[in-house]
Amino acid sequence: MKTYRSLALIIILSLSVNALFAQNKPSHTDSLMKAGIALTDAGKFAEAVAIYDEVLKASPDSKPVLYEKAITLNIMGKHDDAIIILEKLLTSISTPNVYAALGDAYDMKGDFDKATSYYTKGISLWPKDRNLWLNLSVSYSRQKKYPQAQAAAAEAIKADPRHARSYQNYAVAAYLQGKNAEALLGLSNYLMFGSNNQSLGACNVIKSILYAKPNTNADPVAKLEQETIAGAVTVATAGKTGLAPIDSLVLQLTASYKAIQSQENQFGSSFFARYFGDFFGAIATTNYMDTYTRFIAVSLSPQDNIAWLKAHNDDVKAFNIWLNTQKRQTE
Structure with missing residues (x-):
């Protein structure tokens, strides 16, 4: 600190x-x-x-x-x-x-x-x-x-x-x-600013959130957030074996973002629901989740992810165009 x-x-x-x-x-x-x-x-x-x-x-x-x-x-x-x-x-x-x-x-x-x-x-x-x-x-x-x-x-x-x-x-x-939904979307937004020397740590926290078991002793809101993510991840990866880590991450994030948006009004913050929940829920419904995930997770496998992004430059451009059309509410 x-x-x-x-x-x-x-x-x-x-x-x-x-x-x-x-x-x-x-x-x-x-x-x-x-x-x-x-x-x-x-x-x-x-x-x-x-x-x-x-x-x-x-x-x-x-x-x-x-x-x-x-x-x-x-x-x-x-x-x-x-x-x-x-x-x-x-x-x-x-x-x-x-x-x-x-x-x-x-x-x-x-x-x-x-x-x-x-x-x-x-x-x-x-x-x-x-x-x-x-x-x-x-x-x-x-x-x-x-x-x-x-x-x-x-x-x-x-x-x-x-x-x-x-x-x-x-x-x-x-x-x-223990508010894992709010932490997940906050870190996801942080990583959208680009890779830096703290990106790997942020990615590792995201992975820990996705694999966390709900704490039965957590307060009701925190428990609901943890259960929402845990349930989404379980469904997203059920029966899927042999996935590459990045492909597994795409599935987990997509499912988590959609599940969080569906529950967002129960987390106690209208700002979170409007600004974070709606935005990442929208990303999860696009065809850009591969592009988005590779970008925010560059630090997990820099060589592979950067090479992929360069090879899919048209997808990167299309995702940026989509981002520029999104209006996020802060109030």
Whole structure:
């Protein structure tokens, strides 16, 4: 989780300083600021802070420089130093990024009450800010408050449906509650953004969900989700022997998506039913499940799946055209 938090901070860091603060930055600091940000991105945090301090000698009240210094200090683990700077900034400037940074600093320090207060205050001012919602979700996950983490991640998805990490956090929070249908579709959506160094782990969690036996001690919704998938997988593969792993996965996902859609209104979330259940249920009725499954499961067998996708380029194009026609409801 520590790595994930740092990543979230670096994402914030990469935003334009002018866009963050809408202030005029002294032109002579441009090159130094760029150098400082580049050093932070490279993990050379002490060197970055030294550059920011050099700039601050000439412009001690420069809000963009103070912000960048605070972000870097927080990544270094110097949370109290970062908090002093950020709380001072908040008295003269109000942006969602400052609230998010303060929430991150308190969160990484372990003061979850203060972290939550800054995230929620920021959200009250900017209810559609994805970073605030996602960072709140991550904080709840660290506190093992998984229902709240999933709900916050859902709001991050609504704010920015094109952000992969929001789906990942949504899925993980659902999985840790035993809500396997919500976890399966969340991870399926996450993998549609393309392969990365966490794709194999996501694929392996999907496989564990498909083969999981229902937990009789789970809460009613989680139990229903688990039973829905287990029943669908059993029917899909009954009497079928000698299947290649990828062909088995196509059958299991197709059956699971259809079964989840048929039960979606019983899982307690209208957002899940409309945004996830309907969408993946629709995919399962197309002729593109082979293409789709090969794409999201590239990391399970990269050489074979990539070769297949290249050989079926027309199918890939047709699937992309179909995807572009789909309208998903977030509200």
